[in-house]
Amino acid sequence: MTKEEQDKITHDVIGSAMEVHSILGNGFQEVVYQRALSIEMKLRGVEHQREFEMPLFYKGVSVGGRRVDFLVCDEISVEIKAMINLEDVHLAQAMNYLEAYNLQTGLLINFGARSLQFKRLFNKKYKRS
Numbered sequence: 001m002t003k004e005e006q007d008k009i010t011h012d013v014i015g016s017a018m019e020v021h022s023i024l025g026n027g028f029q030e031v032v033y034q035r036a037l038s039i040e041m042k043l044r045g046v047e048h049q050r051e052f053e054m055p056l057f058y059k060g061v062s063v064g065g066r067r068v069d070f071l072v073c074d075e076i077s078v079e080i081k082a083m084i085n086l087e088d089v090h091l092a093q094a095m096n097y098l099e100a101y102n103l104q105t106g107l108l109i110n111f112g113a114r115s116l117q118f119k120r121l122f123n124k125k126y127k128r129s
Helices: 002-022 030-043 090-103
Strands: 048-058 059-073 076-081 105-110 115-123
Touching: 002 030, 002 048, 002 059, 002 076, 002 115, 030 048, 030 059, 030 076, 048 090, 059 090, 059 105, 076 090, 090 115
Parallel strands: 076 105
Antiparallel strands: 048 059, 059 076, 105 115
């Protein structure tokens, strides 16, 4: 996927999140926003998988797995939160997922603040396969 394609898709996901936040506002549990965002992305034709189970490896040996909130177009991770403020630990967690899964781009979206908060993340350790 080209950088331009990734930019368009992340723009579509952010637009979907803005629509959800404008309708629901803040104050709900994360799962409510996750369900609503999935509906909005479907309406906009954004290919995604919700709660996608991704395996984790250490030196080639499976050490467990983690469910990413959304895997968009098989290449972009989207982590959502419903907190008053994002903290550095949330950013670090989202970056760790990008590196662990060798994904180039991710989004961290917070529905819990009065205004939608989002951060685009780029994996500097990304290796094309």
